[in-house]
Amino acid sequence: MLAGRRVVLGVTGGVAAYKAAYLARRLVERGAAVRTVMTDAATEFIGPHTLAAITGTRPVIDLFDADEVSPHTTLGRWADALVVAPATAATLARLANGLSDDPVSATVLATVAPVVIAPAMHTEMWQHPATVANVERLESFGYHIVSPEVGALAGGDTGLGRLADPDRIADAVAGVLPGGPLTGVEVLITAGGTREPIDRVRYLGNHSSGKMGNAIAVAAARRGANVTLVTAGPGIDHPHVTVVPVETAADMAEAAWRIAETADVAVMAAAVADFRPVVAIDGKLRRAAGPPSIDLEPTPDVLGGIAAMSPRPFLVGFAAETGALDEAVAKARRKGVDLLVSNDVTAPGSGFGTETNQVTIVLPDGSTEPWSLMPKSEVAERLWDRIAELRKREGTSA
Numbered sequence: 576m577l578a579g580r581r582v583v584l585g586v587t588g589g590v591a592a593y594k595a596a597y598l599a600r601r602l603v604e605r606g607a608a609v610r611t612v613m614t615d616a617a618t619e620f621i622g623p624h625t626l627a628a629i630t631g632t633r634p635v636i637d638l639f640d641a642d643e644v645s646p647h648t649t650l651g652r653w654a655d656a657l658v659v660a661p662a663t664a665a666t667l668a669r670l671a672n673g674l675s676d677d678p679v680s681a682t683v684l685a686t687v688a689p690v691v692i693a694p695a696m697h698t699e700m701w702q703h704p705a706t707v708a709n710v711e712r713l714e715s716f717g718y719h720i721v722s723p724e725v726g727a728l729a730g731g732d733t734g735l736g737r738l739a740d741p742d743r744i745a746d747a748v749a750g751v752l753p754g755g756p757l758t759g760v761e762v763l764i765t766a767g768g769t770r771e772p773i774d775r776v777r778y779l780g781n782h783s784s785g786k787m788g789n790a791i792a793v794a795a796a797r798r799g800a801n802v803t804l805v806t807a808g809p810g811i812d813h814p815h816v817t818v819v820p821v822e823t824a825a826d827m828a829e830a831a832w833r834i835a836e837t838a839d840v841a842v843m844a845a846a847v848a849d850f851r852p853v854v855a856i857d858g859k860l861r862r863a864a865g866p867p868s869i870d871l872e873p874t875p876d877v878l879g880g881i882a883a884m885s886p887r888p889f890l891v892g893f894a895a896e897t898g899a900l901d902e903a904v905a906k907a908r909r910k911g912v913d914l915l916v917s918n919d920v921t922a923p924g925s926g927f928g929t930e931t932n933q934v935t936i937v938l939p940d941g942s943t944e945p946w947s948l949m950p951k952s953e954v955a956e957r958l959w960d961r962i963a964e965l966r967k968r969e970g971t972s973a
């Protein structure tokens with residue numbers, strides 16, 4: 576939750592400094608009041624007037640020549656959260672050692688607010704033992720590090736070290752701020768497509784990318800929930816999301832059932848295999864042996880297991896359908912969920928791997944609410960709004 580919150584953005588001298596403008600814009604769009612502070616080197620890469628125009632206040636670029644007498648302590652006290660993006664290797668080293676000889680490091684040292692740091696540099700600099708040790712030290716201070724990504728770097732190089740996407744950084748800032756509507760709420764989310772081994776190299780799987788479940792996890796964390804994401808897909812890096820990686824439906828059932836015992840809300844967005852090979856061959860099936868015959872058996876019903884718990888969390892199921900809604904309505908009734916999200920994976924822009932989704936909400940009484948095609952992140956936000964309404968009706972607060 577960034578609306579109405581005060582964020583200090585520290586910018587240091589790397590090529591990615593231009594992206595600080597995008598980050599400032601995202602923070603402002605989400606309702607935060609943003610003030611900026613820059614190192615001398617940062618001003619070589621982005622003009623202070625750009626940040627001033629976006630945030631409405633002039634960046635602090637000189638400790639001894641600023642509007643305030645003591646700009647670092649003023650900003651440090653003003654901040655609800657502080658984010659350094661991009662953070663150079665030099666700045667990481669300074670922060671890890673408590674130095675305060677530039678406007679950014681002095682402000683970080685002068686705050687008790689939560690600190691998010693998004694490093695960006697060449698791969699060699701990021702992987703240097705000095706940087707690795709500095710990052711570990713910063714984590715031990717409780718700072719949240721938004722790891723860099725793989726991509727284009729300065730000078731035409733490609734590799735690990737590119738600044739994380741500004742939206743990811745803004746999410747991390749929202750995540751370290753306490754006080755959203757789901758504060759204190761324990762949320763379990765499943766995501767991704769399970770893989771059921773056939774032999775040591777092959778599996779039965781599905782096309783689920785995990786994007787929808789990840790978006791739901793980020794949205795819950797942004798609202799202050801403590802989220803556990805049990806995923807068979809790629810995880811996410813968020814201070815309020817604990818990722819539990821799993822592979823098979825059985826692994827997912829074991830983890831989800833355990834976590835559901837103490838969860839307030841469970842959103843089951845994973846695409847779980849219904850059947851698995853009875854035997855996973857310990858080796859590799861050979862072409863020369865001819866087409867194999869593979870016997871299948873049912874996997875544990877992850878959603879059904881949680882529906883049968885008493886007491887159980889508020890339960891949201893997902894149904895990937897390939898046409899009419901009748902099956903989803905029947906599933907909502909049969910499974911005993913509080914809300915079912917049905918999506919037609921054959922519809923344009925919808926389903927596996929896409930950035931958008933067109934879903935229909937199905938309630939236990941069989942009523943349906945078709946939502947228009949929208950980004951998965953927006954589906955996730957609206958889903959949490961709908962869950963909040965239904966839980967309120969049930970007498971739960973968030």
Ligand SMILES: Cc1cc2nc3c(=O)[nH]c(=O)nc-3n(C[C@H](O)[C@H](O)[C@H](O)COP(=O)(O)O)c2cc1C
Binds near residue numbers: 617665697
């Ligand atoms: C063209 C150019 C690009 C640079 N990009 C980076 C970078 O992406 N990350 C980094 O850690 N240092 C980078 N540097 C080196 C820093 O600018 C240098 O270490 C500087 O002292 C950092 O100062 P600061 O941390 O006070 O902003 C770059 C230098 C140049 C000349």
